[in-house]
Amino acid sequence: MARSKKISVDRRGFLKGAAAGAAALVARPEAAKAQDAAEVHRPATPTPLPGAKQTASETTPPPHVDVWTTDRPGSDFMVDVIKTLGFEYVAANPGSAFRGIHESLINYGGNKAPELLTCCHEESSIAMAHGYYKIEGKPMMVMAHGTVGLQHASMAIYNAYADRVPVYLLLGNIQDGAWRRSDVEWAHSVQDAASMVRDYTKWDDSPVSLGGFAESAVRAYKIAMTPPMEPIVIVADAVLQEEPIPEADRGRLQIPKLTLASPPAGDYGAIKEAAKMLVAAENPVIVAGRVARTPEGINLLVQLAETLQAPVIDRNLRMNFPTAHPLYGAGTVGGADVVLGLEVPDMWQVTHTQTPVNKMGMESKRVTKPGAKVITIFAGDLFGKSNYQDFGRYDEVDLAIAADAQATLPMLIDECRKLITADRKAVIQARAAKLAEVSRRNRERDIEQAAWGWDASPVTTARMAAELWNQIKTEDWSLVSDVTFVSWWPRRLWDFDKPYHFIGGHGAYGVGYGAPAAVGAALANKKHGRISVNIQCDGDLNYAPGVLWTAAHHRIPMLNIMHNNRAYHQELMYVEDMAARARRGVDRAGIGTAITDPNIDYAMMAKAYGMFSEGPIENPNDLGPAIKRAIEVVKKGEPAMIDVVTQPR
Amino acid sequence: MQRLLLLALIAVLACAQSPAGDAKHGKELFLSFGCYSCHSFDGHGGAGARLVPMPLNQAGFTAFVRNAGRMPSYSSKVLPDEKLADIYAYIKSLPTSPDAKNIPLIQELLKEN
Ligand SMILES: Cc1ncc(C[n+]2csc(CCOP(=O)(O)OP(=O)(O)O)c2C)c(N)n1
Ligand SMILES: [Mg+2]
Numbered sequence: 001m002a003r004s005k006k007i008s009v010d011r012r013g014f015l016k017g018a019a020a021g022a023a024a025l026v027a028r029p030e031a032a033k034a035q036d037a038a039e040v041h042r043p044a045t046p047t048p049l050p051g052a053k054q055t056a057s058e059t060t061p062p063p064h065v066d067v068w069t070t071d072r073p074g075s076d077f078m079v080d081v082i083k084t085l086g087f088e089y090v091a092a093n094p095g096s097a098f099r100g101i102h103e104s105l106i107n108y109g110g111n112k113a114p115e116l117l118t119c120c121h122e123e124s125s126i127a128m129a130h131g132y133y134k135i136e137g138k139p140m141m142v143m144a145h146g147t148v149g150l151q152h153a154s155m156a157i158y159n160a161y162a163d164r165v166p167v168y169l170l171l172g173n174i175q176d177g178a179w180r181r182s183d184v185e186w187a188h189s190v191q192d193a194a195s196m197v198r199d200y201t202k203w204d205d206s207p208v209s210l211g212g213f214a215e216s217a218v219r220a221y222k223i224a225m226t227p228p229m230e231p232i233v234i235v236a237d238a239v240l241q242e243e244p245i246p247e248a249d250r251g252r253l254q255i256p257k258l259t260l261a262s263p264p265a266g267d268y269g270a271i272k273e274a275a276k277m278l279v280a281a282e283n284p285v286i287v288a289g290r291v292a293r294t295p296e297g298i299n300l301l302v303q304l305a306e307t308l309q310a311p312v313i314d315r316n317l318r319m320n321f322p323t324a325h326p327l328y329g330a331g332t333v334g335g336a337d338v339v340l341g342l343e344v345p346d347m348w349q350v351t352h353t354q355t356p357v358n359k360m361g362m363e364s365k366r367v368t369k370p371g372a373k374v375i376t377i378f379a380g381d382l383f384g385k386s387n388y389q390d391f392g393r394y395d396e397v398d399l400a401i402a403a404d405a406q407a408t409l410p411m412l413i414d415e416c417r418k419l420i421t422a423d424r425k426a427v428i429q430a431r432a433a434k435l436a437e438v439s440r441r442n443r444e445r446d447i448e449q450a451a452w453g454w455d456a457s458p459v460t461t462a463r464m465a466a467e468l469w470n471q472i473k474t475e476d477w478s479l480v481s482d483v484t485f486v487s488w489w490p491r492r493l494w495d496f497d498k499p500y501h502f503i504g505g506h507g508a509y510g511v512g513y514g515a516p517a518a519v520g521a522a523l524a525n526k527k528h529g530r531i532s533v534n535i536q537c538d539g540d541l542n543y544a545p546g547v548l549w550t551a552a553h554h555r556i557p558m559l560n561i562m563h564n565n566r567a568y569h570q571e572l573m574y575v576e577d578m579a580a581r582a583r584r585g586v587d588r589a590g591i592g593t594a595i596t597d598p599n600i601d602y603a604m605m606a607k608a609y610g611m612f613s614e615g616p617i618e619n620p621n622d623l624g625p626a627i628k629r630a631i632e633v634v635k636k637g638e639p640a641m642i643d644v645v646t647q648p649r
Numbered sequence: 650m651q652r653l654l655l656l657a658l659i660a661v662l663a664c665a666q667s668p669a670g671d672a673k674h675g676k677e678l679f680l681s682f683g684c685y686s687c688h689s690f691d692g693h694g695g696a697g698a699r700l701v702p703m704p705l706n707q708a709g710f711t712a713f714v715r716n717a718g719r720m721p722s723y724s725s726k727v728l729p730d731e732k733l734a735d736i737y738a739y740i741k742s743l744p745t746s747p748d749a750k751n752i753p754l755i756q757e758l759l760k761e762n
Contacts, residue, residue, distance in 0.1 A: 358721040440762060447758045451749040453693025460693060466754045487695060493758060569686065573696060576683045580721030586728070587681040648686050649695035 029214075031076035031108070032245060032253040070244040074210050075100035077245055078236060079109040081214045081255050085221050087114040087141045087168070089132070089523065091125035093152075094118075095145035097172025097188055100241030102143070114141055117523075117554055120546025122149045124516040126156035126231075128547070129167045131480060131517030133160075134318070134503040135524035137294060139168040139224060146173035146193035146235055154197055155510040160231045161200035162345075162390040163317075163507025164290055164379075166224035167231035174238040175206070194233040199387040202230035210240060210249055218256045226261045227293070227404040228379040263293070265411060266377060266403035274375050274399055275415035277338050279424055281373075283431075284310040285336035288320040289344035289378075291405050295499040298322070300409040301342070307416050309431040311439075314491075315344060316483060317504040322497035324443075326436035334367045341376040341397075342405040348393035358577045373398040377405040377412075390508055446492040458645045459620045461563065464535070465489035467623045468561065471631055472531055480521035481514055481534045482506065485570065486563055487649050490535070500525060512543030515560075519551045522558035522639075531634055532558040536641075538595055538602070539568045545605060551639040552610035559634050560641040561627070562602050564616065565648045568593045572648075606641035615643025670707075670731075675739025678732055687720060692743045701743045710737050 078101055082090075094102060105116060119125040122144045129140035144153050150171055160167045174180050174189045194204035203223045205216040213236065220232040245253070266274075278284050286305055292298045301321050305312050311331030312321045321328055333339055333350055341347045351374060354364045368374065374397040381402035384391065401408065420428065450462035465486065473494070482505035483491050496502050503521050506513040514537055522532035541548075541562075551558060572593035579586040599616075606613035612633045614626045623644060630640040679685060687697030694700070697720055705713060711733050714723050728736075749755045 356719055358717070358719065443762050444759065447755060447762060448749050449694075450758070451752055451755045452699055452746045453689055453691055454747050454752055454755075456689065456691040456693055458690060460689065461695075466758065470754050470757070495761070567686075572683065573686055576686060577721050580723055580727065583724045583726045586683060586721070586723065589683055589686075647689040647693075647695055649689070 029077055029080035029253055029255055031072050031080050032250055072245050073100055073104065073242055074245050075104035075236075075241040076108045077210050077253060078213055078217075078241060079104040081217045082141065082170075083109065083113060084255050085141075085168070085217070085258065086138070088136070089117050090114040090141040090143060091117040091119050091128050091520075092143035093120060093122050093125060093149065095143070095149050095172060095188075096185070097145045097147075097149075097174065097238055098143045098170065098236060098241065099172075100238060101170070101172070101236060104241075117550060119516075119550055121544035122152035123156045123512055124519075124544050124547040124550065126153045126160060126167055126169070127513050127516035128520030128523070128550075130156065130160045130163065130165050130507070130513065131503060131520030131522075132524045133165045133167070133520075134517075135478065135480070135500050135521045139166045139221070140520065141168045141170060143170045143172070145188055146171035147188050147190050150193060150196055155508075156513065156516070157197050157231050158200045158388065159507040159510045159513050161202075161507065162388075163504070164228050164230065164343075165507065166229040168221065168224060169201075169231060169233045171233060171235045172238055172241070173206070173235050175208070176237075176239060179239050193235045197231075197233060199385055200231075201233050202383070204233035204235070206235035206237070208237065208240075210245060210253055213240065214253065214255050218258050221258060222260055227263045227407070228383050229293075230383075263404040263407040264379065264382060264402075266401040266408040268411065270399060270401045271408060271411050272415050274340070274377075274401065275412060275419055277373055277375060277399070278308055278310070278340060279416050279419040281308075281310075281336075281338035282427070283331065283336050284308050284338040284340065285331045285333060286310050286312045287333065287339060287341045287344050287347075287350055288312055288314045288318075289342060289346075290318045290504070291320045291342045292318050292499065293404075293406050297406040297409075298497075298499060300406060300413065304409055304413050304416070307413055307420070309428045309435060310340070311435055313350075315346075315350075316488065316491060316502075317345075319496060319499055319502040319504075322495070323491060324495045324497065326432070326439050328439055329442055330435040330439040334369065337369065337372050339368060339372060339374045341374065341378065342409075343378055343380075344376065345378075345380060345390070346392045347374070347376055347378075347397065348395040351395060357574065358580065360581065375399040375401070377401040377403055377408050379404045388508075443492075450489065450493060453647065455620060456647065457618050457620060458565070458647050459617065459623060460647045461486040461649060462489045462493070463620050464561065464563070464623065464644055464646060465493050467620075467627055468533060468535075469494050470624065471627045472533060475531045475631070476529065477501070478521070478525045478530045478532050479503070479535075480518040480525070480532045480558065481536065483535070485537050485649070486535055486646075500528075500530065511537075511540050514540035516544065516547045518558065518560070519547050519556055522551070523554070523556050525558075526556060526637075531631065534558055534560045536560050536562050538562060538564045538566060538600065541602070542595070542600070545609070548606055548611055548639070548641070549609040555637055556639055557634045557637050558639045559627070559630050560606070560611075560639065561630075562615065562641065562643040563646050564600075564602060564643055565646050566595050566599060567648065568595065569648045602641065602643035606643075612638060612640040613643065615641075616645050617642060618645045670734030670736070670738030672735070672738040672742040675735035675737065675742075678728075678736050679739050682723075682728060682732075682736070684736065692740055693746060700740050701745050703737075703740050707734060707737045710740075 125142045132140045207213040224232040453460040478500045518534035575589040603613040603615040633640040689695045692700035
């Protein structure tokens, strides 16, 4: 039987060249070059397929018969393309629809740039990419089955979409029915794979040739990275992946040059108008949503706030503004005469109150003062989809600038400075001391409240935050989890000032985001030697706890500290509201919301996945020493978990 | 605030009729009726207000629970006065938090501020 000749490719030379990152590159791809000389080798007489009746499925190993071999499958070329985009990692739960690319990535691509991350659930893959982006500032690639994998991935995609996070998702699919080798492959194939998530992705394509793949892959990257950033989907046809690069393509395949679009800055006239309103204001307030895309975004927001002496109300969606800054949280929307919303996705919610859930009926009231002006700078105004309602209620504003806030800030700051006369400067400076005092007192009140229930068991979330802070404040730390379910304590007690100190939250409140997003963010922190801290809700972890194994397997250093309130607590409170409204059975609200009987032993769970762990900790005095021990483990480059039995909020 | 004062006033007037509650039974009710879920197991607050030290007297407390602000209002059908009296007795029995001055971590945070 004829065997394929080895075509030598200088892999080291290749890796140097192709892994150069998302740099501008028009490349004659290595795989296509090699193909010039390569032949597809076929036996003179085709070897009969093993047992005509064999149903190839994912439950049986593939037949080891050398029927058709090639030195350059199409997926090698796909890997050439992927390498030019500069991914560090590709997250995937393995699936046959992308087995061709999988093999090319690890062998042809050397499992470097990108390196494969083994994930136990597609939701974990996507959420890891979500968290990773918020630290690294560039996308992670994810691979999934175009059908079952995408179905698992979909909620996490929606979270990333709502959180304006680019995720680069590559799906496998067998487009042509004649190539589907079994009932499994029929069940795992789909006419229009991306349709399921088209409502919450920015762009998708299903290229039918390798040339088309190259172009779409590069275009997708550009689209994902242009604000408002969003996930994209590329469907890689399995036949294109697995069959040799076609003769006709060999001389002409190329990888187009990637040029990222500059983020859209606001219209100059509108910026001048905004500056006029802000400089003339007596009590301007800035509301920060997803402002800072890069570290520079924080500097710019500080400059604007200081130029105007305007307090900053942070929506906790990104690391926007230093929490110890004298302008942090030093004002209210209700007290402002001009409100500037920067990348705030829910401006209506910021400017209104509604009848709370414990009361019948629905009334809403505007909280801004009569005559107060609202200005928004929002990239969301440049992009809209209609089905999913994450865009929130329509808000009446006075000046809406459709633009990326960070890109617009330099001009806005300049215009404000130009307009500040000596008189205005005096007025503005007169605000400074007062606002600093408000901010200092807010902080003092928070610290004093942290003492409430200090010795209580279960442990208070404030005590947990204070004990953590005590151990990490002298380290280079990064909080890789949300703060909503722990009464925002870390944001109230710790000093957040570095871009990687905080990553915000879910995006669409799709629970199950927490654990994998933390792992992805911690992975991005790894090469910098930072101590990643994940305050982990119990309900969230139980959607797909296998991500603990992924963290252990890939040696991702991170301190996981359980906020183990033994409940889906948020929902427990809602059911209590409903029962009280209906005047019955408040004492039954734990049915369907408690995570007790049996209690879940998270320390044991972590151990089962190969992670250092301690707990459950019920005595608050045991917590400090346990954190110290866990940090020692993290410093050695491993993940660790402490299970803390906590108060509900 | 005004509301609280009003309730306290009503409470003072109504105080004489309030039956004294059973703290032990009150604890069971505090847990089973989910008071802990917003006010924490020891009443130190969370999603809801801190209950210790309790600023209202028993009648004021009852009046508040019947027609609360942000928390669910519990009608007498759900929680009759006797049960509320027990819950009140339990809340009164809860230890207050240690003085912030005696907590080194809190003092350090205050210094950093
Ligand atoms: C995918 C998904 N399922 C259900 C919900 C509804 N939900 C909102 S909060 C919550 C409780 C989550 O429990 P946990 O993570 O332990 O947080 P806790 O409220 O207990 O602090 C649930 C189930 C959701 N938001 N997303
Ligand atoms: Mg919970």
